[in-house]
Amino acid sequence: MADHQKIHPVAHDVEAPPAPTAPLVPRGASKSDQGDPAVVRQGHYPPFQRTIPVMHSKPPKRRSCCCKCLCWTISLLLLLVILIGATVGILFLVFRPKLPKFSVDKLEITQFNLNNSDDTLNATFDVTITATNPNKKIGIYYEGGSQISGWYQNTQLCEGALPKFYQGHKNTTVLDLALTGQTQNATGLINALSQQRQETGNIPLGLKVNQPVKIKLGSLKLFTVKFRVRCTLIVDDLAANNQITISSSSCKFRLRL
Template sequence: MADQHKKIHPVHEEDVEAQRSPPPTLPFLPKDSSRSDHDKVPRRTFPVHHSKPPKKRSTRSCLCKCFCWTLSLLLILIIAIAITLGILYLAFQPKLPKYSVDRMQITQFNLNDSNLQATFNVSITAINPNKRIGIYYRGGSHISVWYTDTKLCEGSIPKFYQGHQNTTLLNLPLTGQTQNATALANSLQQQMEQTGNVPLNLRVDQPVRIKLGQLKLMEVKFLVRCRLVVDSLSGADNAIKIQDSSCKFRFKL
């Protein structure tokens, strides 16, 4: 009967959860404190090193360096070429060749049906005054005789080698034909009546190679321009008297 009189008390869920949870192992801290305040073990701190960002190379600086190197190389090359040319000049002492027109002869100068046919024989003297320089006259030359802007005849110079301090006489046949030459014939006649002479121009374009000792240089071109004044173009015995002549020489690469 005693068991029947035992009282049953209600149990709340909060009490059950409180009984199940384990007791705290660390003491609770005050609200305004932190755990580090109660930590008695000192901690060692290490300084943090920040790496510097790599420097960016300036594009302008690279361009300036490239320009300076290029300019330096060009200056060195120019100086080397100048020194080489100076040594060659002192060693060989080059002199320009000389040319002169010594004689002209007409074998044909006829006007038929307004067409002019002309044949000249021209004697040219070529002088090489150099002691150590030879001249190779190569093929592909061209020589012509002009009256004002009209070409009367033309020809070429044969290939040959001109040695040191050599004088060579060239006898060159020149032929030509001019169509519609009636106005040309009248102009020549008026020229003779007014001045008593005829001005002519002789032009020579000659490829050559220069020989310095045993060294042959690259091919260049001799350009000779001669101004002639002759007494007529129909002299006795087909001979033309050259009253005045002057020749200029230059070369081009």
């Protein structure tokens, strides 16, 4: 008798499509546009993430404007300095400026008396000064408001002023000036002068000149500047109505804007 054939059920359906052994997209990896079917079927969706664009802050415009203004200001100042330097250099080459020269040629004392009643010294000096303009293309206008004074150490003895005049090119002008003054409490001054003459045989005097002038370059008249002259004299005496001998004289000249 033939053996009965036994049919055992097969757990695997031959006609069914083969089940995937592994997910198409591993967990944690990027998914397709359809999403994870398993997650969708279970009603879970991936968390919504909002992308915020990164904003880069710009530097404030005020600082940029300040930097530009500062750069422009510095550039303009440098340009101005260069232009002034070039102008001065050209003028120097064209006109060849030279400082004027001063010399004290003569000194006469017509009054130098001490008033014992009020201890006041009255002094009058007649000074002869020679002013020389050595420039060939520069003229000098001597303006009003000048001052010339005679000094012994730190004590002013007398003062006066230079006249207004124009000094042309390569010109020499001789000026006769009268200086007058009063000194209070002069007994100590007279004693110091007498002691100075006895010890050294001479008396040092100072002459100060402050003179406003205007320079003329060709036909152009410039702004006002000031001349400062400081002269040192060595004389033998300060007696009134006496021939005063100047043993040495030197003058220094300065220009002040």
